[in-house]
Amino acid sequence: MKPTRLAEFLAKMEPSSVAVFASAHEIRRNQDTDFEFRQDTDFYYLTRLNEPDCVAVLAPNHPEHKYVLFVRPRKREEEIWTGLRAGVEGAIRDYGADAAYDIARLDELLPKYLQNAHKLYYGFGQNQQFDLKVIGTIKHIRERVRTGVYAPTTIIDPATIVHEMRLRKNEDDLKSLRRAAQISAEGHVAAMKHCKPGMYEYELEAVVEYVFRKNGATGVGYPSIVGSGFNTTILHYNTNQCQIQDGDMVLIDAGAEYNVFSGDITRSFPANGKYTKAQQAIYEVVLNANKEVIKMVKPGVSFMKLHERSVDVVTQGLLDVGLLSGSLKDNVEKKAYEKFFMHRTGHWLGMDVHDVGRYKLDDDWRTLEPGMVFTVEPGVYIAEGAENVPEEFFNIGVRIEDDVVVTESGSEVLTSGVPKEAREVEATMKESAMVAV
Numbered sequence: 001m002k003p004t005r006l007a008e009f010l011a012k013m014e015p016s017s018v019a020v021f022a023s024a025h026e027i028r029r030n031q032d033t034d035f036e037f038r039q040d041t042d043f044y045y046l047t048r049l050n051e052p053d054c055v056a057v058l059a060p061n062h063p064e065h066k067y068v069l070f071v072r073p074r075k076r077e078e079e080i081w082t083g084l085r086a087g088v089e090g091a092i093r094d095y096g097a098d099a100a101y102d103i104a105r106l107d108e109l110l111p112k113y114l115q116n117a118h119k120l121y122y123g124f125g126q127n128q129q130f131d132l133k134v135i136g137t138i139k140h141i142r143e144r145v146r147t148g149v150y151a152p153t154t155i156i157d158p159a160t161i162v163h164e165m166r167l168r169k170n171e172d173d174l175k176s177l178r179r180a181a182q183i184s185a186e187g188h189v190a191a192m193k194h195c196k197p198g199m200y201e202y203e204l205e206a207v208v209e210y211v212f213r214k215n216g217a218t219g220v221g222y223p224s225i226v227g228s229g230f231n232t233t234i235l236h237y238n239t240n241q242c243q244i245q246d247g248d249m250v251l252i253d254a255g256a257e258y259n260v261f262s263g264d265i266t267r268s269f270p271a272n273g274k275y276t277k278a279q280q281a282i283y284e285v286v287l288n289a290n291k292e293v294i295k296m297v298k299p300g301v302s303f304m305k306l307h308e309r310s311v312d313v314v315t316q317g318l319l320d321v322g323l324l325s326g327s328l329k330d331n332v333e334k335k336a337y338e339k340f341f342m343h344r345t346g347h348w349l350g351m352d353v354h355d356v357g358r359y360k361l362d363d364d365w366r367t368l369e370p371g372m373v374f375t376v377e378p379g380v381y382i383a384e385g386a387e388n389v390p391e392e393f394f395n396i397g398v399r400i401e402d403d404v405v406v407t408e409s410g411s412e413v414l415t416s417g418v419p420k421e422a423r424e425v426e427a428t429m430k431e432s433a434m435v436a437v
């Protein structure tokens, strides 16, 4: 049987069209060692086949072969090194292809599936090597025009279909996302319980990722960010090498990948378990923005309005604390808040941590629909030496990030398993660690 999402994609394709999707391929790390394999997300979403060097062709007008897979053949002498493969038989039997071939036959057979289709769905720009293959195939067909064949004349970005599908999660997707978020939350709670001044950032990283793997996550959805002190003010810091000092803030942004869906959580807490007055003041500004934005989430709300609300709350908070001066309106108009809050409030979340889907349709920001999932992650970052800032605020970076699903009636927060109220964070940090590491 064809995978459900693939059948949906086929049904949405235009008349007289063919679609081509390439899997990811192995990437060399050093010498003869590869990076850990990660499947191309669109390819996996449609086919569920988690192998490198495969190609899927979707040809809804073909009398028999509407779904064709090119795969690596089963070869004992290769499988003994890198594991079992679906092979040509498995591609049909287990992955629902109508026909399947050895990938070595791609050059010979791809032109036969592409010729005489008016339109080709192919996403240029993801895989340069394969882009050249597609261009070469079109050229090859054009050169045979006198034999009565013709090449597609219109190229359509398949994102117009598949990314719109990925943007709206179904119940199966949500089950995996809920689990990814739940495991992510457990990792963060364990880190809060383990944290002590004198530890190294990488020790907390290890605690978080141990809990992810222990709970069945395949790994992380993105490199874990574990920063302390000044490093909390670096947005995508992930070297995680420094020793955590008494009095430091600690910021952890980490998410487990489960069933190829990613959690994405940030929590910010005091290394010694007690926020200083300045740390707590900044923390409350960010927490207030996080909570105010989550309150707004329901179908019909513009994605941009969420960011605008977040900017208003953060800016007002910074005015109240005394780090900005003047009117709210002026500070927002002049973007004065960007000195401390320089990123967006959130992004789509799914199989990719920064998931696909357009944010604007024509000139208008998209409005929320049930099944959309995104992060809410306001932040304030004050590096040492920031101009016109009292010293007690130096090296305070706070981001509070939750994962939210839009439901028919409002929202579901997937990441409530990890505390965010300051007093709850402090109470959690007092509990002794439950995982033995």
Ligand code: GLY
Pocket: 222, 253, 264, 347, 353, 377, 401
């Ligand atoms: N972890 C990257 C982000 O929060 O967007």
Ligand code: MN
Pocket: 253, 254, 264, 265, 266, 401
């Ligand atoms: Mn994050």
Ligand code: MN
Pocket: 264, 347, 375, 377, 401
């Ligand atoms: Mn995020």
